[in-house]
Each structure stands twice: as C-alpha cells, then as structure tokens.
Amino acid sequence: MNSALTPDAVVAAERWTAHNYHPLPVVISEAEGAWVTDIDGNRYLDCLAGYSALNFGHRHPQLIAAAHAQLDRLTLTSRAFVHDQFAEFCHRLADLTGQDLVLPMNTGAEAVETAIKVARKWGYRVKGVKPGQAKIIVAADNFHGRTTTIVSFSTDPDAHDDYGPYTPGFQIVPYGNLSAIAEAIDQNTVAVLLEPIQGEAGVVVPPAGYLTGVSRLCSENDVLFLADEIQSGLGRTGETFAVDYEGVQPDMHILGKALGGGIVPVSAVAARRDVLGVLQPGQHGSTFGGNPLACAVGIEVIKLLEKGEYQQRSAELGQRLHAGLETLVGQGITALRGRGLWAGVDIDPAVMTGRRASEALMERGILAKDTHGATLRLAPPLVITADEIDYALDQLKAVLG
Template sequence: MTSVANLTDPAVEEAERYTAHNYHPLPVVIAEAEGAWVTDVDGRRYLDCLAGYSALNFGHRHPDLIAAAREQLDRVTLTSRAFLHDQFGPFCRDLARLTGKDMVLPMNSGAEAVETAVKVSRKWGYKIKGVPDGKATIVVADGNFHGRTTTIISFSTDPEARADYGPYTPGFRVVPYGDLDALAAAVDETTVAVLLEPIQGEAGVIVPPRGYLPGVRRLCSERDVLLVADEIQSGLGRTGATFACDDEGVVPDMYILGKALGGGIVPVSAVAAGREVLGVLRPGEHGSTFGGNPLACAVARGVIALLETGEPQARAREVGAHLHRRLGGLIGRGLTAVRGRGLWAGIDIDPALMTGREACERLLTRGVLAKDTHDSTLRLAPPLIVTHDEIDGAVDALAEVLKG
C-alpha cells in the first residue's frame, strides 16, 4: 500500500490557503508524468485513470505532441487573430477533414466552444431558419454537463453548478436524457438546436438507449433543427471511435470539441460545422485572442495526425473491452452497475460500502488515481495508451478497496 501526501505538506497547505475552493482535490501533489503514470513530489507513482477528464487521451507528454510543441515554441506562439500564421489554415483544414465538415472555429476551453455553438445556433435560427428575433430556443438534456459559464449553468440541472448564480439566461428547454418522445414534444417552430452529449460524462458516463441518437438525428432533420454534439469528453478516440456519434452512425450538424484536442499540453477547443451554419458569422461578431494561436494549432495538428492512423481508436476498443470485462466481474461484489464504452467507464459502488470520494481516497493509497461524481459513482478514463496489465492492476486495486 502506498502512503500519500500529508495534509500538512507545504504544497497542500499553500493550495488550501491561496486558492479559491472550487475543487476538492485528493491529497496528492504531482510533480512529473509520463505516459499513463504520474509521480508525486516524494517519488510515489500512480496510474492515472482520469486522464484530465479525457484531455490526456494520448497520455502524458506524448513524444509526438511534445516534439510538435517544442518545434513551435522555437518559432512563434501567439499572433492573435488580427493576423494569419502558418499553422492556422492547415489546422482548420485538418480538423475539417477529420470531422467531415466545411469550416472550423477555434477557441480555447470547452465552455468557450459550447458558448460559441449556442451563439452560432441562435444566429443560424434567425438568419437561415427565420425564427423571430429573440425567440430562439435550444433543447438540452437533464443531467447535462457542458461547462460552468453563466449561460451554460442556466440550463444545468446540477444544483452544485447552478445554485446561487442567477438570474439565468433564458431560451433553453430541458428534457429527460434518452427520452425521444419528450424531446419531440419540446421541439417547436422556435427551436434552433438540440444540444446533447452522445454519452453524458459528468453524470456518470451515461450511455443513452440504442437508437436514441439516430432518432434525434431524424427528428432534427425533419424539423429543420441543428443537432449539436458536445464531444468534448467523448470525442477523439475515447469511446473506440473518432467520435462517440460514430458508434451509431450519426453525423451531427455541429461538433463541439476540446480537451484531447490540446494533447494535454495547451487548451484547444473548436466547433466544426457546414458552411451554411458557421458561415453566418461575420468579422467582429465572435472571437478570441488566444483561439487558434500557433502553438495550439501545432499541437492540435499532431493530435489529428495520431487519430488519422486509427490506432488510438482501435486501442480504446480493444483495451476498453478488457476493462469492461474486468469491471463486470465486480458487479455484486461491491459494484452495482458498470456503464460506458471504449476506455470510459462509470461504475456505481454499493452506497452501503462507501462513498465515491472514500473509494478514490482508498484507491490513491494503492497507486491509482480516479474521480468520483454524484455520491457513489466513479469515472474511469485512463489514457488510450494504457496496457492490459495496467488495467488489471487498477481493477485489482478496486477489488481490494471494495473488500474494505
């Protein structure tokens, strides 16, 4: 069993004293990382089974991505969008090809990309669909997590994210996730978009019923509504496909991407859509000083090159199947349910045994990093480079924890 950082460790004390308490981190202070492993300030190693909420899909410090960043650092890192740079066009081209879309709008954080998608959907509704000005509505799902900006938390159903931040932005209708009839009833002539996560991550890796996403696609096409897929956590290889929508043959009108697009090196996000959608924007209507900067574009191009080989997706399918087989063996032995796809799993611990936080703390002492959500649920999302043996070690550690 591995000891962990003492709560009186100077790094822990400083974080507690000088930072706003918007997170409740586990008592570990990471100093180095490589591949699927991190090392703390005292030299203890941990298998990273969170991977930065999928930002580290390709592992810590992937050599190809580090090389791309280093080369770009020696050339130019920022110009702002007031000028073009030699990485911008190629990045947008490469991402457009990967998504099968015509145009790309780069931003930085996932929440910025979601805000961009909301604005673009509304403007498309007014300029193309003909919705009366100020009347646009967007349908979203219960249990969603799209970020924590004021507009986004206005349609959150998580009290922790939403409470005490009103007044809230209007224009959103919330329906149960996975309920196609409820979604159909919520769509009317004012609806400009349906915004969904193909798999809900923060909610506990909730996979919708088979056929739901194709049904949403048909409904949006019939009603002249944009289908906007938030693939910030689920996309770029995590589920065993380039996009989680691919698993059911669904092509949304707009992809929202982030996290893994920056390779765990820099924040990179983007929306990708057809020209008839993103083409509604005009100069001065939306922007970002750092969005599409040279360093971000260079790293993201490296990410796209890795995905174009198909190897990360294939590995997520193969090793992910092993992960789910092993976790399935713990149902009835401390776990009550296992959900997910590829190298992404939501596992429910019998609440009579312990909370999710307690499970994470106990896993930490056994050299495994994970994250809880919603009481007794854990999310496991190791880097896609993780091995079968490393998965076995993590699941064996979980089995020990569940024994008490």
C-alpha cells in the first residue's frame, strides 16, 4: 500500500501526545459506512468500529443530517436550563430500555461512575446500609473505564497498577461463576456490576443461564443488578441488549459508545424510578451531559434501533462471520468467542501475536485490533455487507496461512 505521507504523520502524532495508546500505523482522513481512507488514499474495511461506538457505520446519513440540523439551531445550554431535545431523548431511551428514568452523561466511564454513585446512595437511603459500608460486587477481567475509582477494581495490571491509593467498596469474583456471587453477597451489598459480555477481556460470553441467575440472586437479596452494555448494547450482539438473550431486565442499563452514533460522545444510565429517584438537585451532574447536539443524535440512534433492522443484520451477518471463523480453528486460530457481529479470536502464539495479526491485516486493507497479546477483536459496523465479511475472512485466512 502507498505510504508516502503516513510515516511522517505517525511520527508527528507520537511526538505531541502521551503514549497511552499503541495505535496501528495508519492515519485516517475520511470514512463512510464500513470503509475508511487514509491520508495516502488507501482504503480499509473497518472491522473494529470504534469498539462499538460506530455500530451504525461512519457518517450514517440519518445521524449526520440530525447533527447538521442541530448545529444550525442550538448546541449547548448546560442542565441549568431545559432544551427542546431533552425530553424526547430521555423518553425514547427509557422506552427502549424498559426503564422509568434516564440520566444522560457523556462518556462510558462517566456513566459507570454515575451507576456506582447511584447504587451506593440507593443502598444508604433505600436499603438501609450503614454509612460508608456499601459494597459492590464486580467480575475479574472486567473493563468499565479508566477513572481512579473504576481502575480500583480492575484486574488488568496495565489499567490498575501505579494509580493507588485505591477506592474501597468493591469485591471481585470470577466472571461466569454464580456461586461466587452468592457467597459474596452480604447485608452491605448494594449492587452487582457486570458486562453481559466482557469486551476488553476478549469478547467473553458467560455460560447460559448466568445472567438469569445473577438477576435472581439480586432480586432475592435486595441488590441492584447493573448491566454495563456500553460495548455489548445497541444492536452489537444481534439483540438490542446482550441481556435480552436471557430475557433479563437489569435494575439499571449503563450505555455509551454507539448511543452517540460515532459523532458525539453520549452516555446514559437508565433505571427504575425508585433507583434513579434517589438523586436530588445538586447531587450529581455534568455540564455537557444531555446537551442538545448529543440528544438530537441520540434520538436518531434510538429511531434506528426501534425498527429492529440493525439487530437483525447483526444476528444474521454474525452467523456468517462466526461460521467463517470456525473453519479457521486449528489453522492459526485456537479458539473463538462472541455473539452477533462481535468476535474474540485467539491467535495461535506459534503462528503470530495478536499485534502482528492486526498489522498483517492492515497491510491487506482490514482494520482490527488485538487485546491481551494473543486475541484479535472483530466488531465491524452493523452496516457491513455479507460480501465484505467474506472479504475480511479471506484476508484473515491469508494472514494466518
């Protein structure tokens, strides 16, 4: 591929930024649908989709039109005032999640922080936990963000180490183990916080019945079930939410990434009235949370999901993706996991690392990214076509060849 301008641009980026990421050496300048173009004119099939932030592809016409229209009218008021997009966004999102109330924020980490604060306050004001004793159960290998509170209960050394002193109040149990949650619950437990499918860990799908069991344990013990659907939600898995596969209604949905349509950062928590209702004026907020531009785009995202088209595409094309990947097990792939248009592919370390697989795919016009050394994550936009999936599979097969 042509790379006349790319090397200097990569060097410049490395010169002027903290090295908290290790990006592939590609410099993107344009994008549309499932494809991106770099500064040298090379085109790539995007099979990462911004870690699910681009579920509806790059520059979806309906979402871009909504953003353009809102930019010409109003972009920010802060929550000191009410704007004309706010009620519709919150109402539509409450209906989509089956919850009573919505609290909009900006980033996924902000939404998780909001969930933690609300669960603790609920524990003290509603459940009657003694002050300062609230406990939240979380899963090993979780990824909920990178704030100081959230990394306090991370088991990933890269995310966790050297950021102490750490925030107390969390108990870590193995993911997928119901009995571990049952044993951990006590009178001070206010919530169980889980990803219905663990994304950063390598697209880890829990055993069948796990989410149902978690919901039952929480209900029986007066504990809130907080479902972090930031990566797994909004059509990614073939359902609107990953919990839908087991017919589970969590006490709180935690959302982000795709909620902003790949245009603006939008996150939110949605919960029952008795849960989110514990917040009173001045107790939590965000200057940009629920701003007019975010709400205008978010409304259109929800409209896309209300039709069910994207969930169906994810389910059907996901079957094609996973069937193709299955044929490569034993031919450079040792294992794979996932659901819908989301796959964690374990590369045989005897063949190459996950990083090298990502680089080799990039050289063949496919963008994906590794995690934890040996795993390749595939999460193409839900607008990808069957032919494009076959093309990506052919390139992966050639790389592993």
